[in-house]
Amino acid sequence: MVQLITSTAGLDPHAYEDANIFNIHRSHDKSISFGQGPHYCIGVTLVRSQTEVMLKELFSRFPDLSLSGRMDYDYNHHNARRMTMLEVETNLN
Numbered sequence: 001m002v003q004l005i006t007s008t009a010g011l012d013p014h015a016y017e018d019a020n021i022f023n024i025h026r027s028h029d030k031s032i033s034f035g036q037g038p039h040y041c042i043g044v045t046l047v048r049s050q051t052e053v054m055l056k057e058l059f060s061r062f063p064d065l066s067l068s069g070r071m072d073y074d075y076n077h078h079n080a081r082r083m084t085m086l087e088v089e090t091n092l093n
């Protein structure tokens with residue numbers, strides 16, 4: 001069996017400039033996070049709309065939300081990069 005680790009493709013320095021830097025404005029045209037071709041993820045539209053609803057709700061409650069530093073990843077999963085900690089400041093008065 002051959003298993004491709006697609007999550008690392010998003011960190012390919014030949015495909016993305018400063019691939020390790022989080023950049024929300026980066027074009028994801030080359031992304032293969034949802035696969036490609038005949039087995040392209042059937043849940044992609046659901047996931048994208050759920051994420052849009054979630055982020056809109058989050059920023060409507062915390063409009064000044066910002067990263068506050070600590071961000072930890074669990075690199076031990078076989079094919080996914082899981083975040084175990086993401087510290088944020090709500091900046092609520």
Ligand code: HEM
Binds near residue numbers: 006033040041046
């Ligand atoms: C962020 C969430 C998700 C990611 C990153 C993701 C990623 C992927 C990837 C990479 C594939 C291609 C696998 C391959 O080529 O062998 C795939 C296929 C698939 N995904 Fe997702 N998926 C997500 C969510 C979902 C959801 C919510 C559903 C269902 C509601 C779903 C249903 C499927 C199905 C049925 C396939 C197989 C399609 C086929 O073989 O024709 N996925 N997904």
